[in-house]
Amino acid sequence: MFFNSLDFAIFLPIVFILYWFLANKSLKIQNLLIVAASYIFYGWWDYRFLALILFSTIIDYFIGLKLAKEQSLLKRKFLLWTSISVNLGLLGFFKYFNFFLDNFVTAFSFFGFQINSGSLNIILPVGISFYTFQTLSYTIDIYKGKLEPTKDFIIFSAFVSFFPQLVAGPIERATHLLPQFYKKRNFDYSAAIDGLKQILWGLFKKVVIADNCAYFANLIFNNSEDFSGSTLVLGALFFTFQIYGDFSGYSDIAIGTSRLFGFDLMKNFAFPYFSRDVAEFWRRWHISLSTWFRDYLYIPLGGSRGKTWMKVRNTFIIFIVSGFWHGANWTFIIWGGLNAIYFLPLLLTNRNRNNVDIVALEKKLPSLKEFLNVLITFSLTVLAWIFFRAENVTHASNYISEIFSSSLLSMPLFPDMSMALTTIILIFIFVSIEWVGRQDEYAIERIGLKWKKQFRYGMYYIIALVIMYFGNFGENQFIYFQF
Template identity: 75%
Template sequence: MLFNSLDFAIFLPIVFVLYWFVTNKNLKLQNLLIVVASYVFYGWWDWRFLSLILFSTIVDYTVGRKLRTTEDQSKRKILLWTSILVNLGFLGFFKYYNFFLDNFIAAFSFFGKEITVNSLNIILPVGISFYTFQTLSYTIDVYKRKLEPTKDFIAFSAFVSFFPQLVAGPIERATHLLPQFYKKRTFDYAKAVDGMRQILWGLFKKVVIADNCAEFANQIFNNSADMNGSTLVLGAIFFTFQIYGDFSGYSDIAIGTSRLFGFDLMQNFNFPYFSRDIAEFWRRWHISLSTWFRDYLYIPLGGSRGGTWMKVRNTFIIFIVSGFWHGANWTFIVWGALNAIYFLPLLLTNNNRNNLETVAQGRYLPGIKEFSLMVLTFGLTVFAWIFFRAENIGHAMAYISEIFSSSLFEIPNFAQKGDALTVLKLICLFILIEWIGREGQYAIEKIGLKWNRIMRHLMYYSIILLIIWFGGNEQQFIYFQF
């Protein structure tokens, strides 16, 4: 079920009414309603894959209970690895089986050995990369004794399947989200209104920015062989704002929807395109995944505590694994490796934590140095996104080669240039609003709160009109495929 669909527009009010007016006096019934609603939400796409979520839930709940009563360290490790292998086994099969099979065949062909193995027509379950990591965080934290295992199967099931963030995050830690299912929740009008504002801004990002950018990004990338360099630069910029508007828009809607039901989810994007270096970018982009890899992979590997070799090794591991998490394609691995190359000079010179505060905090405009660093970081990010969007490595290299040719200085030439200009104007408006609201959790969190009621509502209605006017081309969220 898509957030920007009529189905969800009907589904959400029904669940909201049942939650606050029917089950509000019984916490267990509220949690059970969340489980049922979440399974309906997910099953709307394909009910067959509900069995995966249920099985994963049962395995990790059982492992957690066993870890509580088992003191023998070798048995505890067996239990931990049972959870890891089950969860990553599902993820590996559905997401990476054909990738490894194809590369296995290619490797033998390279040495002159032809083998024939049939690939499988595997459908990737939506959100499997997200809820798999979420359940793993529970098992690992229980194993490390950072979290007391739950006795409440319904609360745990609600944690695993919580519909607002089930299929595209944020990837919540059990230490943060699970305890919220134990506490009685009362309706908070101010929190609900704030949630509605965040949903509105998320829909604007998705419908007005991402979906319209997608039209031209797809047109240019899919026909890149016929495009000149300047047009390809535009295509990369369109995709840059498409993926940000799409993914951060989903996160905003997920967080806002959660607030309607009395839950707080972690911030997943913190205005990453205003970053002044790549290290800052990765502290602000897909925060829930970046911190997950930091805490459960990078730090256990030794983090930055060792010598230069260990720092280099761990940096490449974390970024390449992050790239591979996004998809079974060498383009994602190269994208991850490229970001590691961007990041390493900052790490090795101890400059990776220079920009911890919001850019131009308390000021209207950035300084010349800040602006220059933002432009440089944005340019490096746009370049890396080319690999992320390309069909394969050859496509990416051909795309980049044409950009760095004399055709870069030609006038962009592609269909519907007039409409593309309109989208570029919308992007400029979007950047302006994001800049004004960059010190909040989301762009319009505080904008207009001190205005009179008429002006404030005029702003909200203007955003709604933009969503209606530019909305019409409903597209699936990009991260559903990851």
């Protein structure tokens, strides 16, 4: 079930009414309703994968209980590694089996050995990378003594399968989300209105920005050999705004939907394209994943402590693993490695924490230096996104080679140029609104709060009309569903 679908537009009000009008007297019934709604939401794609998420839930629930009682360090490690092995084993099979098999065969062919093997027709369960990491954080935090396990299976099931963030995050920590299922939740009108505003902005990002950009990004990337370097640059820019509008739009809808039910999810995007260096970009992009890797992989490896070679090693490990998390393709690994190369000079010169606050804080416009730094960081990010979007390494290499050819100086030319111009104008408006609201949780959180009510609501109606008029309602799948 997509957030931008008619199915969800019917599903959400039904669950909302049942939750606040029929189940509001009992916290247990509310939690049970969340589990039921979440399983319906997830099973809408393929009901067969409900058994998979239930299996993961049962495994980590009982391992969590055992970890709390077990005193033996050896047995505790065994329980922890059982959880890690089962969860990553399932993820590895569904997501990476064919990748490793194909590369294994290719490696042996290189040395003259011919191996006959066929790939399995494996369907990737939606959201498996997200809920796998969420349940892993639960087990690891119990092992480290940061969290007491829950004895309520319904609450734990709700934590694992919570439908707003189930299939594309944010990847919540048990220490943050799990306690919220224990607290009595009363309807908060102001929080619900705030949630609806964030849902509205998330839909704008998705159907107006991301899905319109997707049309041109797909057209140019899928036929890149037919276009000039200038057109390919435009294609890369379209994809850059597509992936941001798509993924941050999903996060906005997820966070806003959660507020309707009395839950608070972590912020997942903090205006990353206004970053002044790559380190700042990664503190603002997919925050729930980058902090997960930081806390559960980077720091245990030694982080930025130790000798220079350890800093280099740990930096490449964290970025390459992050790239591989996104998909079973060498393009993702190269994308991660390229970001490591971007990041490393900042780390080695202790400049990776130079830009912590948002750019041009409490100012209307950035300084010339800030603007140039943002432009350079954005350009490096666009270049890296080419590998992320390309079908394979050869495709990415040819795409970049053509960009740096003499055809870069020609005028961009491709079908539907007038429609593309409209999309570019929408992007410009979008970036302008994001700039104005860059110090808030989401762009339109405080815009218009001091206006008269009719003007403020007029702004919301205008956004809704823009969504209806310019939105692409083909129920385009969110990009990160494939991860």
